Structure formats: structure tokens, C-alpha cells
Amino acid sequence: MMRKIFNMALFFLPVLFSGCARTVIVxxxxxxxxxxxxxxxYNIWYDDPDDISSLNYQSGKFMPFGTEVEIVEADGRSFTFREKSNxxxxxxxxxxxxxxIPIEDYLKRFLTTKDxxxxxxxxxxxxxDKVSKGLVDEGMTRxxxxxxxGYPVVHRTPSLKDDTWIYWIKPLVTTRVVFKGDIVIAILKFDE
Known part of the structure; x- marks a missing residue:
């Protein structure tokens, strides 16, 4: 009986510890x-280059839009990339x-073939000049x-057609960018 339990454990332990990670072919x-x-x-904001949130908190440093990158690896929980220039x-x-959204859809938003x-x-x-500094101002287009x-997070802004886009500055602090048609008419900052 003990041998049977041991054999079952040997079979199920690798399955248990393998998790749900899957390779994503970018x-x-x-x-x-x-x-x-x-x-x-778009501009990629980060405090720690080794732990960037996909929520793209609008604080810290940022990698400018149009930066050439190379994907190192990707799975369902994270992806690693390298800046080609350095x-x-x-x-x-x-x-x-x-x-x-699935990580594949996120990658389609995050990466482009346009320089x-x-x-x-x-x-x-x-x-x-403002965009290059990571600034948004009234009069800008979508x-x-x-x-x-970058893209607003779907759970706060379900559609890019919405008149208000909500961005996270940091946990519990948001900025709302308000549009009339295609033009920004207001930027509202909130501590939630």
C-alpha cells in the first residue's frame, strides 16, 4: 500500500509543481x-527594470516609445525583453x-514593427516634445x-472609444484623461 502511495506521489508531484506557465511565441x-x-x-514606465507591472504605472523612469527591443522569453505570467541599443x-x-486580455493581445499592444x-x-x-517626456496635456489626440x-487598463477603461481613460500613477492613485471627440479636454488626478 505504501509503495502504491509513493508511486502516485511521484506521478502527481511534477504535475503539481509544473504550474500553469506556458511558453508564448511572440x-x-x-x-x-x-x-x-x-x-x-508607447513609453514603458518602471521603477525596477526587473519588475515592471503590466498596469504601466505612470511613475519612475520610462523607456521611450519606438525603442528597438528583442524578446528574450515570454510565458503566461511575464515576459523579458532587451533594449537593442544597450x-x-x-x-x-x-x-x-x-x-x-490574454498576454498575446497585450503583446500586440505593447510591441510594433513601426519605429x-x-x-x-x-x-x-x-x-x-511633451510625449517624449511622458507628459499628457490638453489639446493632445488619443x-x-x-x-x-500607453494603453489604459481594460478593467478601468473597457474601450478606447470611451470619453475617459483611466491610468494608474501608482496603486490607489489614478489619472483620468477626458476627451471630447479625439482631443483631450481635461486631465483629472485622484487619490482613491
Missing amino acids: QEALQLPEGAKVYTN GQKFRISYDESWMM REQLSAGIKPAVL KEVLLAY
């Missing part, structure tokens, strides 16, 4: 041709229960807000 998720260059689609590694922790010049095409120099702050 090139397939993004439908990239082999060897394609990828860039950040080799620095970054790791984004991903929590699908907060993000409410900085293509992403900023048509943006006035004064506005581009596209410009996306470059500066």
Missing part, C-alpha cells in the same frame, strides 16, 4: 516575419486577471496620449 502572436525588428509602441534587460509581470519616426509621423514638434502613457 513572433506567432504578432504574426511577424522571421527577423523582423520590433519596437515599443542590452539592458527588462521584465514585465503580467496578471491576466487584472489586465482582462519612432513612423510612430510619431504627423505629430507637431511641441507635442512630440494617438498622442497612447504614445505618452
Whole structure:
């Protein structure tokens, strides 16, 4: 009897400890041709490059939009990438229960094949200067807000067509960017 229990334990322990991690093939998720260059689609904010929240808290330093990156590895809970220009590694922790979209969809928002010049095409120099500093101001377009702050989290802003986008500055502190049509008309800061 003990031998039977031992054998069952040997079978189930690896299954128990293997968790739910799965490999995500970024090139397939993004439908990239082999060897394609990828860039950040918006400014990526972080305090610790080894532990960046997928909520993209708007504090600390940031990696500018249009930065060429290389994906090192990705699974259902995180992905690691390297900045091509200097080799620095970054790791984004991903929590699908907060993000409410599969990591593959998040990667489609996070990465692009467009470089900085293509992403900023048509943006006035004064506005581009603000976006490049991670600032959002009245009069900016939705596209410009996306470059500066990234995508708002789906559980607070279900649709990009909404008139108000809610961003996290840090836990329990938010900023609301209010639009009339395509233009920012107000920026409201709240401590919740």
C-alpha cells in the first residue's frame, strides 16, 4: 500500500509543481516575419527594470516609445525583453486577471514593427516634445496620449472609444484623461 502511495506521489508531484506557465511565441502572436525588428509602441514606465507591472504605472523612469527591443522569453505570467541599443534587460509581470486580455493581445499592444519616426509621423514638434517626456496635456489626440502613457487598463477603461481613460500613477492613485471627440479636454488626478 505504501509503495502504491509513493508511486502516485511521484506521478502527481511534477504535475503539481509544473504550474500553469506556458511558453508564448511572440513572433506567432504578432504574426511577424522571421527577423523582423520590433519596437515599443508607447513609453514603458518602471521603477525596477526587473519588475515592471503590466498596469504601466505612470511613475519612475520610462523607456521611450519606438525603442528597438528583442524578446528574450515570454510565458503566461511575464515576459523579458532587451533594449537593442544597450542590452539592458527588462521584465514585465503580467496578471491576466487584472489586465482582462490574454498576454498575446497585450503583446500586440505593447510591441510594433513601426519605429519612432513612423510612430510619431504627423505629430507637431511641441507635442512630440511633451510625449517624449511622458507628459499628457490638453489639446493632445488619443494617438498622442497612447504614445505618452500607453494603453489604459481594460478593467478601468473597457474601450478606447470611451470619453475617459483611466491610468494608474501608482496603486490607489489614478489619472483620468477626458476627451471630447479625439482631443483631450481635461486631465483629472485622484487619490482613491
